[in-house]
Amino acid sequence: QVQTSLLEWCNVLPSLSRPANHSRIFYSVMFDAGSTGTRIHVYTFIQSGTEELPVLDNEMFHSVKPGLSAYADYPQMAGKTVRMLLRVAKKTVPRLEWKRTPLVLRATAGLRLLAAEKAQALLEQVQHVFDDSPFLVPDNSVSIMNGTNEGVLAWISLNFLTGNLQGRPRNAVGILDLGGGSTQITFLPKLRKTIESVPLPDYVARFDLFNSTFELYTHSYLGSGLMAARLVTLGALGAEGLEWRVFKSSCLPKKFRDEWSFGGLTYQVSGDPDSHAGYKLCYQEVLKVVKGIIHQPHELDDSVFFAFSYYFDRAVDAGLIDRVQGGELQVRDFKKRAKEVCNKMTKHPPVSPFLCMDMTYISCLLKDGFGFKDSTVLQLSKKVHNVEASWALGAILDHFHHLKIR
Numbered sequence: 288q289v290q291t292s293l294l295e296w297c298n299v300l301p302s303l304s305r306p307a308n309h310s311r312i313f314y315s316v317m318f319d320a321g322s323t324g325t326r327i328h329v330y331t332f333i334q335s336g337t338e339e340l341p342v343l344d345n346e347m348f349h350s351v352k353p354g355l356s357a358y359a360d361y362p363q364m365a366g367k368t369v370r371m372l373l374r375v376a377k378k379t380v381p382r383l384e385w386k387r388t389p390l391v392l393r394a395t396a397g398l399r400l401l402a403a404e405k406a407q408a409l410l411e412q413v414q415h416v417f418d419d420s421p422f423l424v425p426d427n428s429v430s431i432m433n434g435t436n437e438g439v440l441a442w443i444s445l446n447f448l449t450g451n452l453q454g455r456p457r458n459a460v461g462i463l464d465l466g467g468g469s470t471q472i473t474f475l476p477k478l479r480k481t482i483e484s485v486p487l488p489d490y491v492a493r494f495d496l497f498n499s500t501f502e503l504y505t506h507s508y509l510g511s512g513l514m515a516a517r518l519v520t521l522g523a524l525g526a527e528g529l530e531w532r533v534f535k536s537s538c539l540p541k542k543f544r545d546e547w548s549f550g551g552l553t554y555q556v557s558g559d560p561d562s563h564a565g566y567k568l569c570y571q572e573v574l575k576v577v578k579g580i581i582h583q584p585h586e587l588d589d590s591v592f593f594a595f596s597y598y599f600d601r602a603v604d605a606g607l608i609d610r611v612q613g614g615e616l617q618v619r620d621f622k623k624r625a626k627e628v629c630n631k632m633t634k635h636p637p638v639s640p641f642l643c644m645d646m647t648y649i650s651c652l653l654k655d656g657f658g659f660k661d662s663t664v665l666q667l668s669k670k671v672h673n674v675e676a677s678w679a680l681g682a683i684l685d686h687f688h689h690l691k692i693r
C-alpha cells in the first residue's frame with residue numbers, strides 16, 4: 288500500500304531525479320528536533336530503471352529524550368545527541384551511499400520557544416556534527432521550521448500514506464498533532480467561507496502539486512502543546528523562584544508532590560490539599576489555557592481527522608486504544624475518560640500523575656478549543672502502513688521536490 292502510494296506520488300513529481308539505466312536504492316535522513324525529544328527517520332527509497340519510479344521501501348526510526356532545548360545552557364550536548372542518532376543512519380545506509388545521502392534537521396516548538404541566541408547556539412552545534420559527518424549536507428540543512436510548515440507537512444505525510452493525495456483530494460484527511468510545545472490543526476476546506484472567515488491570512492497555506500495549488504486551513508498554536516499547557520495550568524509559565532515555589536493544581540492527585548521538567552527548567556509541583564481534586568475544578572483550570580486562544584473553523588465535521596503524537600500517547604495511557612493498533616475514538620470518549628481518571632484520583636492515584644490534567648486538556652482543546660462535536664470520530668494513529676505519523680516524511684518530500692509552501 289505504501290509502495291503504491293509512493294509510486295503514484297513520485298509519478299507526478301517530475302523534478303524527481305531519475306538515474307539512467309540501472310535501478311538503485313537511495314536514502315535520506317530527517318531529524319525531528321522536538322520540544323520533548325529528538326528523532327531520526329532514515330528513509331530508504333527504491334528507484335528502478337528510468338521508466339519506473341521510486342517507492343518508499345523502509346523507514347528506520349529512533350528517538351531520544353529530552354529535546355535539544357533541554358540543553359539550552361550546554362549546547363555541546365545537542366551535538367552529542369545528534370552524533371549518537373547519526374549512528375542509526377550509519378548502520379542503515381551502506382557506506383558507499385553516505386556521501387549522496389542528505390541530512391536534514393528541522394526543529395519545532397522547543398527551539399521556537401527559546402531565546403533566539405540560545406536556539407542558534409544549539410543549531411550551530413548540530414551543523415558542526417553534520418559538517419563533520421560523511422553524509423551530504425545540503426544548504427539550509429539545519430533550521431527551525433515554522434508552525435505553518437509543520438502543519439502542512441504533517442498533512443502531506445498523512446494524506447500521502449493514506450493514498451488520498453492522488454485523484455481524490457476531496458477525501459483528504461485532516462490532521463491533529465499535539466506536541467509538547469505546540470499543537471497543529473490542518474485540513475482541506477471544501478467551502479469558500481472556511482477560508483474567507485479565518486482570523487488572520489496566515490491560517491491559510493498553499494502548496495503546489497499535480498500542477499494545481501492546494502489551499503489548506505492550518506494553524507500551529509505555540510504554547511498550546513501538552514507540556515506547555517501543563518505549565519500554564521500550574522501557573523508556572525515564566526514564573527520565578529523555581530527553587531522554593533511549589534505549583535499546585537486540582538488536576539493532580541491531592542497527596543502528590545514531585546519535580547517536573549520541561550524545556551530545561553525543573554518545577555516543584557503538587558496536588559492541592561486544600562481543594563477537591565477532580566474533574567470539575569481541573570476543567571476550570573485547564574479552560575484558561577484554551578479560552579480566547581484557539582480559533583474554531585467551519586467544516587470540522589466534513590473531514591476525517593487523524594490524531595497522533597500526544598493524542599495517541601495519552602489515549603493509550605488512558606486505556607482507550609491499543610498501543611499497536613490505535614483506533615477510532617469519539618471526541619466524547621476523551622471527556623468521559625478524563626472524568627473517570629480525575630474523579631478516581633484520590634482513591635486510586637493513576638500510574639501517571641498527570642493523566643487527569645492531560646486528558647482534561649485534550650478534551651477541552653478538542654471541544655472548547657477547536658469546536659469539535661462530541662460525536663466527531665477521530666482516527667488515532669502512531670504509524671500508517673508502518674511509517675511514523677509525523678511531519679518528517681512530508682518534510683523530506685518537500686526537501687526533494689520544493690512544494691513551495693507559502
Ligand SMILES: Nc1nc2c(ncn2[C@@H]2O[C@H](COP(=O)(O)OP(=O)(O)O)[C@@H](O)[C@H]2O)c(=O)[nH]1
Pocket residue numbers: 319320321322323324326354395396397465466467468469470512596597598600669670675676677679
Ligand atoms: N510516533 C511518533 N511520534 C512522534 C514523532 N515525532 C514526535 N512524536 C510525538 O510527538 C509528541 C511530542 O512532540 P514534540 O515534537 O516533542 O513537541 P513539539 O516540539 O511541540 O512538536 C510525543 O507524543 C511524541 O511521541 C514521530 O516521528 N513518531
